[in-house]
Amino acid sequence: MSSSSSPSETSPVLVALDDISRKAQAIDNRTPNITTIVKQYFPEMPREPTQKSTIAFAFDIDGVLIKGKEPLPGASETLRELQKLNIPYIFLTNGGGLTEKDHAAKVSSRLGVDIDPDQFVQSHSPYHDLVPLYRNRRVLVIGGTGNQIREVAEAYGFNNVITASDLFVETESIHPFPEMTTEHHSVHGRRTPDLRTREIAAILVWSSPRDWCMDLQVTHDLLLSSGGMFDKISDMAGDVTLPNNGYFQDNQPKLYFCNPDFEWATQHPKPRFAQGAFRESLKGIWCYSTKGKAELEYTSIGKPTETTFVYGEKMLKRYHEKLCQAQKEEGSEGATAIRAVYMIGDNPESDIVGANSYKSRMGADWKSILVETGVYKAGTEPSHKPTYHAKNVAEAVRLALDEEGYNIKEDSNAEKCGNVEGYAHSKEGLNKENKEGHGNKKVNMHKKVDIRMPKHPNNNGGGRDNRVLQDRAKTPDSIEAMASHFGKLKLPIR
Numbered sequence: 006m007s008s009s010s011s012p013s014e015t016s017p018v019l020v021a022l023d024d025i026s027r028k029a030q031a032i033d034n035r036t037p038n039i040t041t042i043v044k045q046y047f048p049e050m051p052r053e054p055t056q057k058s059t060i061a062f063a064f065d066i067d068g069v070l071i072k073g074k075e076p077l078p079g080a081s082e083t084l085r086e087l088q089k090l091n092i093p094y095i096f097l098t099n100g101g102g103l104t105e106k107d108h109a110a111k112v113s114s115r116l117g118v119d120i121d122p123d124q125f126v127q128s129h130s131p132y133h134d135l136v137p138l139y140r141n142r143r144v145l146v147i148g149g150t151g152n153q154i155r156e157v158a159e160a161y162g163f164n165n166v167i168t169a170s171d172l173f174v175e176t177e178s179i180h181p182f183p184e185m186t187t188e189h190h191s192v193h194g195r196r197t198p199d200l201r202t203r204e205i206a207a208i209l210v211w212s213s214p215r216d217w218c219m220d221l222q223v224t225h226d227l228l229l230s231s232g233g234m235f236d237k238i239s240d241m242a243g244d245v246t247l248p249n250n251g252y253f254q255d256n257q258p259k260l261y262f263c264n265p266d267f268e269w270a271t272q273h274p275k276p277r278f279a280q281g282a283f284r285e286s287l288k289g290i291w292c293y294s295t296k297g298k299a300e301l302e303y304t305s306i307g308k309p310t311e312t313t314f315v316y317g318e319k320m321l322k323r324y325h326e327k328l329c330q331a332q333k334e335e336g337s338e339g340a341t342a343i344r345a346v347y348m349i350g351d352n353p354e355s356d357i358v359g360a361n362s363y364k365s366r367m368g369a370d371w372k373s374i375l376v377e378t379g380v381y382k383a384g385t386e387p388s389h390k391p392t393y394h395a396k397n398v399a400e401a402v403r404l405a406l407d408e409e410g411y412n413i414k415e416d417s418n419a420e421k422c423g424n425v426e427g428y429a430h431s432k433e434g435l436n437k438e439n440k441e442g443h444g445n446k447k448v449n450m451h452k453k454v455d456i457r458m459p460k461h462p463n464n465n466g467g468g469r470d471n472r473v474l475q476d477r478a479k480t481p482d483s484i485e486a487m488a489s490h491f492g493k494l495k496l497p498i499r
């Protein structure tokens with residue numbers, strides 16, 4: 006109980022005692038006020054609940070909801086069930102290459118579920134927070150094909166975007182081996198008349214590079230440039246009398262990566278190189294060319310970095326507020342706080358470690374559930390232990406709802422629309438870490454549900470479910486602010 010709380014905000018018992026003591030004081034003003042005494046001796050006495058809270062979900066996409074281009078069994082039905090329950094969720098993916106709106110529409114059509122772009126957090130979504138810093142400054146975007154990434158960057162609000170193809174169009178000799186890619190660069194590159202008089206302030210690696218040879222070359226050139234000028238080499242680099250041996254001392258562009266994944270699963274039997282592999286290649290070249298005198302300086306976002314989880318949580322909070330507003334307009338009152346977030350993923354090295362290590366800015370408990378439908382192979386020891394294991398996304402969601410005390414009653418008269426295997430809904434089906442067996446059984450995903458107020462297993466009334474959650478959200482952490490922290494992010498090399 007805070008010292009500023011009025012009795013009406015506290016226990017009914019205190020309210021009654023306060024009333025009695027006021028009446029006693031009216032008769033004899035020497036009688037002390039009982040509330041003052043209680044506050045003195047029990048300063049931490051809890052408040053009565055004033056808010057309802059809910060749980061929420063963050064879903065990885067590839068290997069959890071979709072494989073290749075096809076939805077995984079139970080994925081669509083699970084998301085629809087959460088929508089019925091008004092339980093907020095977001096997608097937290099290291100994929101990208103499109104605007105959130107376009108990517109949400111694409112996934113929406115594959116899953117057959119309505120998705121709000123505000124629910125969609127891609128690897129490069131935190132670049133939104135860089136717009137105020139670089140809105141009218143020149144940025145070089147790397148990755149993707151054609152003008153795809155230029156268009157996404159411009160849609161974000163960056164007003165001066167160039168691509169490696171633009172550099173090629175201005176100076177073909179920048180690329181020593183252009184034979185196989187000239188046509189692409191010539192078609193998509195644009196003339197940039199002020200290329201030699203205007204500095205490049207940042208390099209944003211936005212998607213997996215396609216022409217590694219040229220992309221490595223131009224990025225390396227700019228990191229050794231004078232003031233981010235396209236064709237000026239800094240004479241400070243390598244000067245041992247200067248800090249950091251003269252490297253990154255001449256206003257070179259800032260370098261950002263948005264996906265730490267070293268490889269990704271495709272139709273090919275073995276995983277293929279992803280953006281993290283490009284970064285490691287650049288680090289190797291940088292180490293060689295600087296003779297190991299300076300580390301490559303960069304900022305990395307995307308799962309599992311904290312920056313991306315901060316951004317994801319910000320979007321989850323925003324989406325939850327939208328849901329609450331919609332519920333209010335319909336005349337019902339939704340939960341006003343999120344007490345727990347379940348991250349469901351297939352990759353221990355991004356989804357699981359990211360959720361396990363994240364310290365929520367809004368006071369929620371983040372938990373992780375590792376599923377067996379993607380990168381992780383069932384029966385092996387994951388590199389990072391999840392809070393729970395589940396066979397698939399349907400089982401994972403049911404497990405979380407069960408753990409959080411959501412009392413979902415199946416309507417046996419409900420229309421049967423098809424069974425999904427592996428949707429465990431019994432307590433025995435829980436597969437907590439170190440617990441053997443999945444206890445799966447076939448369950449109709451389309452059964453109507455009767456939702457009761459969640460009652461947490463540990464809640465004996467007025468406990469966790471209805472506790473007052475302090476919103477510890479601060480001004481959203483920006484990736485620029487975190488650049489120094491994550492610049493040295495070490496990731497395993499496989």
Ligand SMILES: [Mg+2]
Binds near residue numbers: 065069350351352379
């Ligand atoms: Mg995945």
